[in-house]
Amino acid sequence: MTSSAASCLLFLRMKALEEAELCFPQLLNSSCRKAMRPHSVSMLIYIVLSSISLLTVTLNLLVIISISHFKQLHTPTNLLLLSLAVSDFFVGFLMLFQIMLIDGCWLLGDLMCILYNVLDFIITSASIGTMVLISVDRYVAICEPLHYPNKVTPKRVLVCVCLCWIGSAFLHSLLLNNNLVQPGRYKSCIGECVIVINYIAGLADIVLSFIGPVTVIIVLYMRVFVVAVSQARAMRSHVAAFSLKSSVTVTAKRSEMKAARNLGVVIVVFLLCICPYFSVAHTGQDTLRNASSAAFVICLFYLNSCLNPVIYAFFYPWFRKAIKLIVTLKILQTGSCQTNIM
Template sequence: METLENSELCFPHLLNASCRRPKRSHSEAILIYVLLSSLSLLTVFLNLLVIISISHFRQLQTPTNTLLLSLAVSDFLVGFLMCFQIMLIDGCWLLGDGVCVVYQYLSYIITSSSIGTMVLISVDRYVAICEPMFYSTKITHRRIKVCVALSWFCSSSFQSLNLSDNLQHPGRYNTCLGECIIVINYIAGLADLILTFVGPITVIIVLYTRVFVVAVSHARAMRSQIAAVTLVTVKKSEIKAARTLGVVIVVFLFCVCPFFCVTLVGEQTVLNASSSAFVICLFYLNSCLNPVIYAFFYPWFRKSVKVIVTLKLLQRDSCEANML
């Protein structure tokens, strides 16, 4: 009986201090491990293809694709962080309090920077569709790079301040050994909710609603052949890009909103690995879906993947290849 009880502990040799493992059948545990491991590898591989494509081929290095590159880097890192979540499926954290805090800290940075990138994508599409005459002057490659860098810097700085107590005292809020918990006070949690969710999501919805209305009006005008007379013509490629990125944003919101909704309705802003497993995995799934969306909607991505997989990427001057 004592052996059975000890086998349910994360650290059997520490009877009074160890956390207990959740009861789960062996087949269920194997299935979860296989699914999450496959999702992690697929996420890393697909987003690596996006990163290589945009970084290598000069023709793809446009302002809009620079934003997709930033998003792909976030998704690529999510694929690696998934390895830690896979460990938590067993119900025990075995890597120590320091690694636990770093894991949670990186998760927060990636989440907030991804949302920041989505805001920038919405702004990019808004200018392209609603103010096409000024797009080339307002949206430059250099400005986009600066905005992306600021997005990552602000996310890192804010989350460092937000999680300062946890970073200074790792494991302070753990109730037993084998637990991975961080606690955010009410004011910090409210600020995080407003600055990284409510505010950005509102901006995204408002801008894309305007983009949708203008895109529909342009489409109707082009069908009636009066666009050249009554409207400033928007390129069909820009409208197609807006539609594709709109899909990316909708899928992103669908996968990220549950995480913030759980935080919003919770009595305390406490993130426990076991209680938030579903919403975290849903967020991870989004990182795998983005490259799949590109494959369906962007011919240049399918073409670049073919070049990469066939190793034509190693040929001389391959970066100058026509991908469009």
């Protein structure tokens, strides 16, 4: 083989290797490069994330059907859980787009990129807002039990949930306005999905969507915890002297405190999953893409949406009973919405 032929062959091999690492091989000068990793590792990531996505969508769909179908579950607290399940349901779908970005290539175009990111921001913000509403609900139920039936009604909760979602959509439409007006304006190569938020907008986002709500959640639940402990001590010290009527009141208080404990578990798990993500995401524009902790915090963030229904199944007998009725298709029977599910 002549030296010219060998050089030509080497050039073709290098070109083929270069094209194999590009998102769009036909665009040699402008295409982004793929994130190269062993095939077995890529397949494992795809399988794990796809399984989490499917499980998240399925479990949260069961929660949505349960609370929507059975009229006995149409309580203010359960309406908040319904809002949380809706956001978690959409997170399961958004995971499919995150799976597409595993190799570093976005193949759906600039418009879909910005829509994906906007939806991600809105859903995350709405989830945190719903957690704030859950904290307020438990605060009123434990700290002001006599006023709870009048202050917290299904209609008022529904209005608050709608305002939470509308406010989240409005806020992030403003914060991401530059990206929405001209999708793809900040990308450096074809196949990249990136958005840029200026310093002021980023600061407003982290204060309104994370620091502020999380502070409110922690303060309210600390207050709930203190009041719940004092009430538990009072009930233990006076339980022997209670009349039948008082016993009913004690049972109601215990039920409210049990609900506060169960929802407290949901909130603690939520904070443990979301705080690392926000901490890493706001330390720099490219931190999530380059840091070694990126994969962990992203998976933890998405895993929370799958864990919430599991927590319900563990703590709430009504959810387990509802699942049986749904899986056996008994909810299709006439009058099944009136079933005693509690």
